[in-house]
Every structure is written in C-alpha cells, then in structure tokens.
Amino acid sequence: MRRGSESTMLLSSSLRGAQQVVLLFAAMSLLGCCGSNGGLLMANAKVIEYRWDVSHQFKSPDCFRKLAITINGETPGPTIDAQQGDTVVVVVNNSLLTENAAIHWHGIRQIGTPWSDGTEGVTQCPIMPGDSFVYRFVPGTYLYHAHYGMQMSAGLYGVIRVAVPDGTVEPFAYDFDHSLLLNDWWHQSTYEQAAGLSAVPFVWIEEPQSLLINGRGQFNCALAGTTDVCDTTAPECSPYVLSVVPGKTYRLRIASLTALSALNFEVEGHNMTVVEADGHYVKPFVVKNLNIYSGETYSVLITADQDPSRNYWLAANVIARQPRTPAGTGILNYLHDSPEEKPPAATPAGPMWNDTEYRLAQSTALRAHPDHILPPPATADRMILLLNTQNLIDGHTRWALNNVSFNFPHTPYLIAMKQNLSDVFDERPAPETYDYKHYDIYNPSSNPNATVGTSIYRFEFDSTVDVVLQSANILKPNKSETHPWHMHGHDFWVLAHGMGRFDPDVDTARFNLVDPILKNTVDLQPFGWTAIRFKADNPGVWAFHCHVESHFFMGMGVVFEEGIDRVGELPESIMGCGKSKLPNRS
Numbered sequence: 001m002r003r004g005s006e007s008t009m010l011l012s013s014s015l016r017g018a019q020q021v022v023l024l025f026a027a028m029s030l031l032g033c034c035g036s037n038g039g040l041l042m043a044n045a046k047v048i049e050y051r052w053d054v055s056h057q058f059k060s061p062d063c064f065r066k067l068a069i070t071i072n073g074e075t076p077g078p079t080i081d082a083q084q085g086d087t088v089v090v091v092v093n094n095s096l097l098t099e100n101a102a103i104h105w106h107g108i109r110q111i112g113t114p115w116s117d118g119t120e121g122v123t124q125c126p127i128m129p130g131d132s133f134v135y136r137f138v139p140g141t142y143l144y145h146a147h148y149g150m151q152m153s154a155g156l157y158g159v160i161r162v163a164v165p166d167g168t169v170e171p172f173a174y175d176f177d178h179s180l181l182l183n184d185w186w187h188q189s190t191y192e193q194a195a196g197l198s199a200v201p202f203v204w205i206e207e208p209q210s211l212l213i214n215g216r217g218q219f220n221c222a223l224a225g226t227t228d229v230c231d232t233t234a235p236e237c238s239p240y241v242l243s244v245v246p247g248k249t250y251r252l253r254i255a256s257l258t259a260l261s262a263l264n265f266e267v268e269g270h271n272m273t274v275v276e277a278d279g280h281y282v283k284p285f286v287v288k289n290l291n292i293y294s295g296e297t298y299s300v301l302i303t304a305d306q307d308p309s310r311n312y313w314l315a316a317n318v319i320a321r322q323p324r325t326p327a328g329t330g331i332l333n334y335l336h337d338s339p340e341e342k343p344p345a346a347t348p349a350g351p352m353w354n355d356t357e358y359r360l361a362q363s364t365a366l367r368a369h370p371d372h373i374l375p376p377p378a379t380a381d382r383m384i385l386l387l388n389t390q391n392l393i394d395g396h397t398r399w400a401l402n403n404v405s406f407n408f409p410h411t412p413y414l415i416a417m418k419q420n421l422s423d424v425f426d427e428r429p430a431p432e433t434y435d436y437k438h439y440d441i442y443n444p445s446s447n448p449n450a451t452v453g454t455s456i457y458r459f460e461f462d463s464t465v466d467v468v469l470q471s472a473n474i475l476k477p478n479k480s481e482t483h484p485w486h487m488h489g490h491d492f493w494v495l496a497h498g499m500g501r502f503d504p505d506v507d508t509a510r511f512n513l514v515d516p517i518l519k520n521t522v523d524l525q526p527f528g529w530t531a532i533r534f535k536a537d538n539p540g541v542w543a544f545h546c547h548v549e550s551h552f553f554m555g556m557g558v559v560f561e562e563g564i565d566r567v568g569e570l571p572e573s574i575m576g577c578g579k580s581k582l583p584n585r586s
C-alpha cells in the first residue's frame with residue numbers, strides 16, 4: 001500500500017551555479033523498506049537527470065501569438081518519466097528576466113522533505129540561484145506546475161509519470177501508455193489578469209479563448225482581426241494526433257491543469273474504463289464522458305475497436321460554467337496515411353454544462369479498487385467546516401473560508417515556524433466552523449464583508465481530521481460555483497458529496513468508510529458539499545486551496561500545520577527571501 005510505505009529522501013545536491021536550482025527526486029522503494037530516515041534504492045534504480053531552462057517565449061499554442069513561460073522553450077514542459085525507485089534530478093535554470101519562480105510537484109507527498117513542496121510563501125522562498133532540493137516519487141500520474149503568482153496559466157506545467165517497479169503487476173493491462181494534458185488558454189497576459197483581479201472595480205478574467213490538448217488548440221483567427229498575431233497554418237497549433245493500431249488497448253493518462261475550467265473529455269465513439277485517479281487504483285467503471293477538474297489526473301483504458309477507415313475526435317468541453325470557449329480537439333488517428341484528416345462527424349458537444357447531478361454521479365462513482373482499499377480511520381478527532389464564499393473586502397472581490405480570505409505572507413510559514421520568526425503570520429487559530437444552522441447558502445450573504453488573514457490550522461500530529469467544504473451563493477443572486485480543492489502533502493479519503501447544506505448531525509451517516517478513494521484534488525459542486533478525511537501524519541506546513549488559479553489568487557485557500565517539531569533542520573537552499581534572509585532572525 002502506498003501510504004506509509006514511502007520513505008525519506010536520501011540524496012542532497014552539491015550542484016551550485018548562478019541562476020540554477022537543483023531539484024532532486026528520489027523515488028523510494030515501496031517494498032517493505034525504509035524507516036522515516038532511511039531508504040534503500042532498489043537494485044535496478046536509475047538516476048535520471050533533467051536540465052530545464054525556464055524562460056519567457058512567444059508561443060502560438062492555439063495559433064495566436066502570446067508571451068508564455070516555457071521549459072526548454074516548450075509549453076507544456078517535458079514529461080518526467082520515472083520508475084518507482086528511481087532518483088530524478090531536475091536542474092532548473094531560471095532564465096525569466098524579471099521574475100522568480102517556484103514549481104510545485106502536485107500529488108507528491110514529500111514525507112520527510114516538506115521543504116520540497118515548491119509552494120512559494122508556504123514551504124519555500126521562490127527559486128533563487130544555487131538552491132538545491134530533494135524530492136521523491138511514488139507510482140502513478142502526477143503533475144508539476146508553477147506555484148508563484150499566476151505563472152501556471154502562463155504555461156509553466158507538465159506531467160509526471162511514475163511507473164511501478166519491474167515485476168509489479170498493475171490491476172489492469174494495456175499495450176501503450178500516453179499522456180493527455182488539458183489546459184485552458186487566454187490571450188491576455190497573466191499580469192493583466194492579476195491586475196484586474198486586484199483592481200477596484202474588479203475585472204474578471206472571463207472565459208478562456210481556447211482549450212488545449214497537449215499544448216495545442218485552434219483559435220479562429222478571423223476573430224483576432226489581424227493575421228500578424230494569429231496564423232491558423234502555424235505548425236505549432238496543428239491538432240494533437242494520437243495514432244492507434246486497431247485492436248490495441250491504450251492507457252490514457254488524462255490530466256488537467258486548467259486555470260479555471262472544469263472539463264468533460266471524450267474520445268468520440270470509444271468508451272473509457274477509468275482505472276486510476278490521482279495516483280490510486282479505482283474500482284474500474286466505464287464512461288463515455290469523463291469530468292475532470294483542475295489538478296486531477298485519471299488513467300482510462302480505451303481499445304481501438306472502432307471502424308478503422310476513419311479518424312475520431314478527442315474533445316474537451318467546458319462544464320460547470322456557461323461555456324464561451326469552443327471545444328478543444330485532437331485526433332484519434334486510425335488512418336496512418338492521413339493522420340490529420342478531420343473526422344467525418346461534428347465535434348462532440350459534451351454533456352449539458354449545468355448538469356450538476358450528472359457531475360455528482362461521476363464523483364460518487366469513484367471508489368477504491370477492491371484489491372487496493374486502505375480504509376480510513378473509523379472516526380475523526382476533529383471536524384472543520386469550511387464555508388466557501390465570495391466577498392467584498394474594501395471594495396475588492398475576494399474569496400473567503402469562514403469569512404477569512406487568505407493572504408499568504410512572503411516569508412514562508414515553514415521557515416517562520418522553524419526559525420521562530422515573529423510577526424510573520426497571525427498566530428490566532430483560523431476559524432473552525434461557521435454558523436451552519438442559520439447561514440443561508442442559497443442567497444448572497446447579507447453581509448458580504450470578510451477579513452483578510454494569515455492564520456492557519458494546527459493539528460495534533462497523527463490525528464485524524466475531517467474537512468467539509470460547503471459551497472454557497474456568490475455575490476450575484478442565484479449563482480454558486482464549482483471549485484476543485486487540492487491538498488498539499490497528503491492524500492485524503494473522499495467520504496461523501498452532497499447537495500444543499502451539510503448538517504453534521506445528519507450527513508455524517510452518509511460517509512463512505514468502506515471503500516473511499518484516496519485523492520489529492522476533489523470537486524466541490526455549486527450549492528453542494530464535499531467531505532474528506534485525512535491523517536495529519538506528514539510533518540510540515542501544507543497549503544489546501546481551490547485549484548482555480550484566480551480563486552487562489554483571490555484568497556481561496558487555507559494552511560495546515562502538523563508535527564512542525566518533527567521537521568528536521570531546513571536546508572539553507574529554501575531560504576532567501578523575506579525575513580528569513582536577515583542574519584538576525586528573531
């Protein structure tokens with residue numbers, strides 16, 4: 001079982017160089033080894049080194065030219081391909097001319113290496129020259145992306161695939177393995193977007209211009225008004241083509257790093273069997289359409305068993321918000337002489353965007369694979385209710401949890417706590433609940449004011465915590481939104497989803513304690529609630545936030561701490577900003 005079988009990093013880097021940060025990942029053995037500070041590399045373990053140069057480049061992923069943040073000139077960046085037991089070394093050269101960077105390894109739990117999580121303001125200072133980090137991987141499908149400002153939607157992202165060790169059999173079989181990374185894409189720069197979100201009056205980012213499949217989309221250049229910046233014939237924006245051999249079975253690792261959009265993905269004419277979610281095996285179930293929220297990964301199996309005399313669409317459609325973006329398309333290619341030949345059918349339109357019941361049905365269908373169930377503790381030591389609201393603070397539109405909108409300090413919490421720095425964050429406990437008996441989730445709040453805060457939730461080490469996310473009406477009447485919540489440093493059990501107001505006296509009876517799936521990202525539906533449980537067993541400080549980049553930017557997140565006294569000496573490499581840089585740190 002994956003939880004508890006991870007072990008601690010064993011390598012550190014001696015590499016140093018101007019503008020370079022060295023990231024080391026050690027994927028440790030699952031096979032019964034390793035206490036919390038030990039670790040053996042598997043007999044056939046490899047060290048895989050990646051050298052990444054992060055820079056601004058003009059790119060045209062959807063045919064429209066725009067400044068993007070790239071890795072080695074590309075967006076998405078390279079796929080990290082490793083096998084459990086391998087050590088992955090990523091040497092990052094920060095060539096952004098005027099910006100820092102931070103890269104979060106999304107889904108990697110960082111047990112024993114909380115400083116390696118890559119979250120600016122929470123676990124580390126932004127990437128500075130000469131830093132070195134150690135990371136570890138467990139098998140599954142994960143993601144990496146910027147966790148600094150709004151650099152994620154500028155293109156700084158990619159996929160991590162960790163294969164099981166040789167000789168380990170997965171609970172399903174396939175012939176080929178492909179990754180499909182889904183993104184949404186705006187033509188406005190993220191700097192303009194951030195300025196608008198912070199402005200009074202508020203300027204919303206609106207819906208994306210395009211949806212991308214593996215970094216490729218097709219914007220209708222006629223709408224751009226000028227051919228100087230938009231060229232539909234640019235090879236960069238030709239559709240992504242997945243070529244298949246009739247009769248073969250494909251594992252598609254479908255991953256979403258959208259900045260805003262929830263998506264529905266389908267392969268025209270082909271059923272998909274869902275077998276993995278967020279790095280955990282699921283009880284297989286068949287779908288024609290897959291809902292996927294930002295920060296989630298799924299593996300599905302498809303068999304190329306359809307009429308081989310034509311091609312088929314790969315299609316992603318916006319759901320959960322009124323779509324103003326055409327489908328993102330690619331081609332499933334049976335015709336090896338004409339890989340880009342358009343399929344002879346209309347682009348799949350996906351389900352109704354506002355069919356919440358349909359989305360809820362998929363979310364509740366996700367169960368742990370019968371042979372890979374790790375049951376949750378039967379009871380929790382603490383329950384936190386988090387009311388998600390949109391608020392006005394001094395005229396600014398913000399998101400808040402229990403009326404506190406998160407504003408993270410630029411001295412990372414992890415460093416502040418280990419170094420006993422004072423005045424970095426509000427040390428009063430963050431609010432545990434809200435007035436759930438009386439709060440009307442179906443109407444805009446009668447008092448939209450909230451406060452901005454930096455307080456956090458502190459857990460007793462190894463305790464069991466339930467968090468219930470409650471969504472509510474936004475500032476406008478008759479509207480509530482969908483939020484994908486992502487937790488750093490942990491996988492959590494998804495105990496239940498429900499519609500309406502969560503009542504702890506009644507709804508805890510609905511918790512699935514038998515075969516809940518472990519995930520790191522979960523959807524919260526409009527006017528609904530989602531209950532999760534986790535063990536506070538990973539010493540460190542961890543963000544838990546809405547994975548909609550603009551919502552996190554507008555305060556939609558909280559911070560958890562557990563076992564800070566068990567965190568070893570911090571590597572100097574993570575320090576180098578804010579108060580932690582000062583020689584006199586008290």
Ligand SMILES: O=C1O[C@H]([C@@H](O)CO)C(O)=C1O
Nearest residue numbers: 204390474475481550551554
């Ligand atoms: O945070 C958001 O702000 C807008 C809207 O609610 C206010 O214009 C929107 O759709 C969001 O998701």
